Structures are given as C-alpha cells and as structure tokens.
Amino acid sequence: MKKIEDLNYYELLEVSTTASSQEIHKAYERIRRVYEPNSVALYSLFTPEETDAIQQRIEDAYRTLVYEDNRRRYDALLRERNELPELPPLPAQQRYQSPAYPPAYAAPAVNRPSERTEPLQNAAPSQQMQEAVAPMSQLISEFTGPTIKLLREQKGLTLRNVADTTKLGTRYLEFLENEVFAKLPARAYIRGFLMLYAKVLGCDPMRMSNDYLKRYDLAINSLKK
C-alpha cells in the first residue's frame, strides 16, 4: 500500500511500465478528468488543496512519460530506486524517439535527474544502425509490401512502433505490408501513408511511394478488367 504522494508516475497514471506513448496519452486524458477540481467522483474524499497537488503531479507525470527522452531518464531513476526491473538497454531504434522539449519537463527540481543518468551509448548505435540499413534500401530494386515489412523487421520495429510514430492505424499498416489493396483507402491517402512510413524506415519517400503505387495501379486495373 502506497501513499498517493509516493506513487510513481506509472502508478499515478495507472499504466504499465511498458505502455506506449499513445496509451500514456489516453490514460492521462482519463486520469486528469478524474482528478479535476469539481470531479463528482471525488466528492468528500480529497480537500481542494489535495486535488490541486494530485493534478500537478499528474501533469508532471504526463510530461515526463510522454516524451521519450524524459521517460528514459525517469526510468533510469526508477531503476536506481529498484522500482523498475532492470532491462537490457534497448537498441535506440526500437523505440521511436520524439524530440524532448526541455521547457515542458516540469518535474520538481529534486526529482530532476542529472544529464549523466542518460545512457551514453544511445547515440552511437542508432547511427550505426542507420548506416547498416541505408545501403540495404538502396539495393532494393522495387518496394513491395513484403519488402517494406522486411525493412521494418530489420530495423527491429513493430507495427505498433510505426503506428505510434506515423499516427497511422496498425490495421492500415498491415494492409500496406500485405498488399491488401481492396481494404486500403483512396490512392492519394496511400501515397501519404507511404511517405510517412518511408521516413520511419529511413528510405527515400518518393521512390518507395512511386514503386508501391505502380504495383497498386497494376493490381487495381487488373481487377477492373
């Protein structure tokens, strides 16, 4: 049993420590509404000052967990306190890194982890991986659904990761990869999807979308005939 002030940010937002940024955002939206000043569900349980304090902590929690860099630092801090199981450091590319926004990171000064807690090896592997993959994508003669899938898997990305970054639904990503053309939206949208996806994979967006759409046109035209 923990006092509300002692809950860590994950417990406060009621998410698992492996939650994606989308899940964290959703949880934050929900929890924020639960602990808003006039929330009827809290009636008689907390004083206004207590609700204020909880709200402030919820904001801190969200700003810490939703930005990848801040979250990594916070995770490191939790590991030091043994609140999080020790994980082998993930290759940097496995998680999409959103840029950290320093002003938004409003954790109390005591909790603010110093820069050195950040794992140092992070920058290097990501560059190595990029170099390793980049020639691959140039070797590819044609971008088809399965090649895209292969590229993604080589990068160690799951559909979920790509979905988080591109804000595309996992279903559409699957349709793209499996070339389920009938279930994809209009051509113009597919082009947009592919441009976004190509950026995540580090490929040339124009080449990837042109190649893919050529196959798409062929398939659609043969269907019409």
Next chain:
Amino acid sequence: MIEIQDALRKKEIWAIGGGKGGIGKSLITGNIGITLARMKKKVLLVDADLGGANLHTTLGIGVPEMTLSDFLNRRVENIQDVIIKTSIPNLSLVSGAQDFLDAANPNFAQKTRLLRHLETLDADYILLDLGAGTSFNILDFFLFSDHGILVVLPEPTAIENAYRFIKSAFYRRFKKVVANQNIKDLIDAAMDQKNNMGIRTPYDLIERVKSMEREVGEILELEVLKFKPKLIVNQVRTKNDIQIGFSMKSACHKYFGINVEYLGYVEYDDCVWQSIRSKRPLAIEYPYSRPSRCIERIVHNLLRKEQLTLSMLY
C-alpha cells in the same frame, strides 16, 4: 446423490448496501434475485433493512404474514418458518420486520442468531438487502457476506455516503481483527475526520499502528488487500455517469488502497418508476428494457467474477 450435490454446492451470500437511502438497493436486489432465479439458481432474498423493509413491495407481494421480526423475537424458532415462496420459481423471500421500534435495533444475540441461521439455509444465493446508513448492524451484515455490493448514484450526496460507508466498513473490519485495546481506541479516533493526530487516510492509520505494533499493522495491510467491495452505479443518464464508476475505482485505490470492482451500471429509464407504481417487478414487467438488460449484465459479471473495463465503453 442429490444430497451429496447439495452438500457440495457452494452457497454465496451477497449483501447490497450503499449508505444513502432511496438509491435503488431494494430494486436492484429484487431484480438480481429474479434474474438469478430465471437462471435456475435457488435464490433467497432477505430483507435486512430492519425498520424500513420494503423488498416485498418491489417484488409485488403484499405485507407478509411471517416476517423477520417473528424470528428475531422468537415467535418462531427456525428461520425456515418465515420464508415465503414467491410466484417466481426458485425465488423465496424472508420479509423484513414490520414492527415499529425493537426490530430496527436487534441486540447482539439476535443478530448472531440471524447470521448463524442464514448460514444453514439451503440456497445457491442468499441476497441481503441492507438498509441505509452506516449503523453497526448494517456494516456487520455487509462484512459477513461473501460479496459486498455498493449501490451509488452519480450524485455528490450518494457518493459522499458511499465513501463514508466504505470507510466505516473498513474500520469496523479493522477493529474486528485487532485485539489490543489501545489500537482499537486509535481506530475509533481515526474515524473522526477532524482528529488531531493527523490521521487522514487509512494509510496514515496503518502507519501509526505499525509504529505501535508492527505485526498488527501488517495484518491490517493484508485486510486492506482482502477487502474488495463491488460497485454498481444506478440511474445512469450519460456516458460521463458511467465513467464515475471508473473514477471512484481509481479514487478508492489511491485513497483507501482498496480494489473496488466495478460490476456495472443501471441506466435511468421511466419504466423503473412505472414498474414500482404498478407494484410489479421490473424484470417481469419490462424484461427487455435497458435497466433490465443492465441488471442481467451485472449478474453475469457477478457469476463470472468479472467487472467492467474501460475498453468495453469505447
């Protein structure tokens, strides 16, 4: 063979309370009973609302001849004698006391006799319809049951009373497991929200008890984990009202440290008051209405030991 099955059959006692009056405890109890009876379960409804009994009315039964007060005052020896068969197969009722003064406040001996007899009864499910308030009798029935179910309306008054009920039940349970008189006094003092010892939440109390006697504090912590009241939100009109159940669950977890299970909600509908006016049970008069459906869902959740999850809403 049948006898063996009867002996093996696990009887469950459910108590339906909620602190505030007029929030639909009797209505929900009655209709949960009917829904269970329809599923071929043997159900006994007990109107434990001593002093304000009207479960029989929600079932469409007039003032019964034999009531709980006959049993409490030893006019009959066995509780079997006050059980009334209803027109619904598998459903029987022990009607609440109709006397004016005494029955509302049974003494300790009467209460233990009642609870002892309840345990011997042959039924799959015994449903206790509790009265309003947080008197010791009501709390004891609630704690005695296998599942304590709280009914709440999406209104500040009902929510306030529900929290007070949870807190009272919680501290009463604490007091029962503690032998040390000093700690008992401490729990009593902690019940007063404005106590001058700085004990605001159950967490504070447990910390204080731990500083006095470490083992007792740990026992109390275990009790916290074991205490899992269930929640039903009644008279739901909007999606936000449904959300209140989840919010209360979150608040209870953070404030009391207890895991409340959100069983479900009952939608507001005119057919509910119409059925009460016509003195016919909702589940029989309007079986396909939304409130009836909601109650069916609650019963399913109860039987499967499940609860509502957020993902079901969207």
